[in-house]
Amino acid sequence: MSTITAYGALAGDQPLKALQITRRAPGPHDVQIAIAYCGICHSDLHQVRSEWAGTVFPCVPGHEIVGRVTAVGNHVSSFKEGDLVGVGCIVDSCQSCSECEDGFENYCDAMVATYNSPTEDPPGHTLGGYSQQIVVHERYVLRIRHPESQLAAVAPLLCAGITTYSPLRHWQVGPGKKVGVVGIGGLGHMGIKLARAMGAEVVAFTTSEDKRDAATQLGAQQVVVSRNPEEMAAHEKSFDFILNTVAAPHELDDYLVLLKRDGVLGLVGAPSSPHPSPNVFNLIMKRRSIAGSLIGGIPETQEMLDFCAEHGIVADIEMIRADQINDAYERMLKGQVKYRFVMDIASMAA
Ligand code: NAP
Ligand code: ZN
Numbered sequence: 465m466s467t468i469t470a471y472g473a474l475a476g477d478q479p480l481k482a483l484q485i486t487r488r489a490p491g492p493h494d495v496q497i498a499i500a501y502c503g504i505c506h507s508d509l510h511q512v513r514s515e516w517a518g519t520v521f522p523c524v525p526g527h528e529i530v531g532r533v534t535a536v537g538n539h540v541s542s543f544k545e546g547d548l549v550g551v552g553c554i555v556d557s558c559q560s561c562s563e564c565e566d567g568f569e570n571y572c573d574a575m576v577a578t579y580n581s582p583t584e585d586p587p588g589h590t591l592g593g594y595s596q597q598i599v600v601h602e603r604y605v606l607r608i609r610h611p612e613s614q615l616a617a618v619a620p621l622l623c624a625g626i627t628t629y630s631p632l633r634h635w636q637v638g639p640g641k642k643v644g645v646v647g648i649g650g651l652g653h654m655g656i657k658l659a660r661a662m663g664a665e666v667v668a669f670t671t672s673e674d675k676r677d678a679a680t681q682l683g684a685q686q687v688v689v690s691r692n693p694e695e696m697a698a699h700e701k702s703f704d705f706i707l708n709t710v711a712a713p714h715e716l717d718d719y720l721v722l723l724k725r726d727g728v729l730g731l732v733g734a735p736s737s738p739h740p741s742p743n744v745f746n747l748i749m750k751r752r753s754i755a756g757s758l759i760g761g762i763p764e765t766q767e768m769l770d771f772c773a774e775h776g777i778v779a780d781i782e783m784i785r786a787d788q789i790n791d792a793y794e795r796m797l798k799g800q801v802k803y804r805f806v807m808d809i810a811s812m813a814a
Pocket of ligand 1: 504505506507508510623624627646647648649650651652669670671672675709710711712731732733734735757758759796797799803
């Protein structure tokens with residue numbers, strides 16, 4: 465066991481602060497990682513502020529982890545000390561159900577999330593990547609092939625990257641497809657970059673007038689400010705797929721009517737209260753679908769990291785010290801981050 469510094473909260477209405485936590489010694493299949501950077505996902509905020517049911521305290525969020533291997537168990541053959549690696553939202557699963565066998569550990573009923581999941585090792589609940597070190601079974605450790613100089617900007621790929629890559633692949637986004645990305649935050653900005661790299665025509669939807677130019681720089685061929693009805697109406701019945709990343713309840717009908725026949729509205733945003741019900745006629749009339757998607761499995765996460773390394777894709781980040789996390793959450797709530805905060809874990813030692 466080792467004792468390390470982490471940032472977490474003791475209750476949903478309390479700010480995050482420095483805490484001491486323990487990590488297990490690496491078992492035969494474990495990889496021990498010195499965390500260099502951890503991305504700040506809106507899910508971290510939902511969880512640590514008890515906006516979703518079932519938060520267990522102390523809560524240490526963080527599931528966009530990158531760092532260097534410091535030790536491996538004696539059965540680990542695919543990683544060695546010094547390797548650059550990542551850990552995303554999953555640190556364990558049953559490893560035997562059909563989902564796990566198919567590489568969809570994200571849909572395993574016994575999936576152990578990187579934070580807030582029950583664990584016996586050590587007994588309690590999992591504690592995430594706002595911390596100096598983590599020990600993870602080798603199956604859930606990802607290899608990073610980007611240059612080390614990009615390491616901080618790779619961190620957000622571990623959640624924001626895979627959460628957008630997986631539905632874009634599943635709904636076969638590519639050349640000849642018109643794709644919308646709604647909400648230009650951490651997930652949305654990755655969605656734009658990835659959909660463009662896959663060859664699709666990409667339209668960004670934002671509530672923020674000041675993101676118009678930036679969304680174009682990210683790769684969107686058109687940008688729609690969703691508060692302007694005439695801008696929205698210009699795209700009626702034209703999309704094959706719309707990826708919706710918005711972290712708050714809103715009218716899904718506004719986007720359903722933009723889909724052409726058989727179009728799909730893919731939801732990945734996970735607001736703490738439900739969206740208003742869509743008008744069923746907007747589904748029936750053009751055989752449209754609403755679907756959801758949860759992060760991605762481990763093989764697909766490696767595929768996404770390799771795709772990003774090959775295409776030179778990383779996140780646009782703003783680095784913060786650990787003690788700036790509470791302010792960062794406030795700015796994230798105001799949609800002011802362009803486009804992902806990343807915590808410099810070395811700042812915890814200061
Ligand atoms: P984020 O960086 O805060 O981005 C969300 C974006 O949604 C904002 O930048 C904003 O973009 C837009 N938005 C519009 N109205 C909003 C409102 N009233 N409140 C908040 N945002 C609003 O968040 P994120 O990290 O990308 O995460 C987005 C959502 O996805 C969260 O709910 C998160 O929990 C969820 N998530 C789901 C999965 C999954 O597996 N399905 C994985 C990770 C995260 P504009 O300024 O462009 O309008
Ligand atoms: Zn996340």
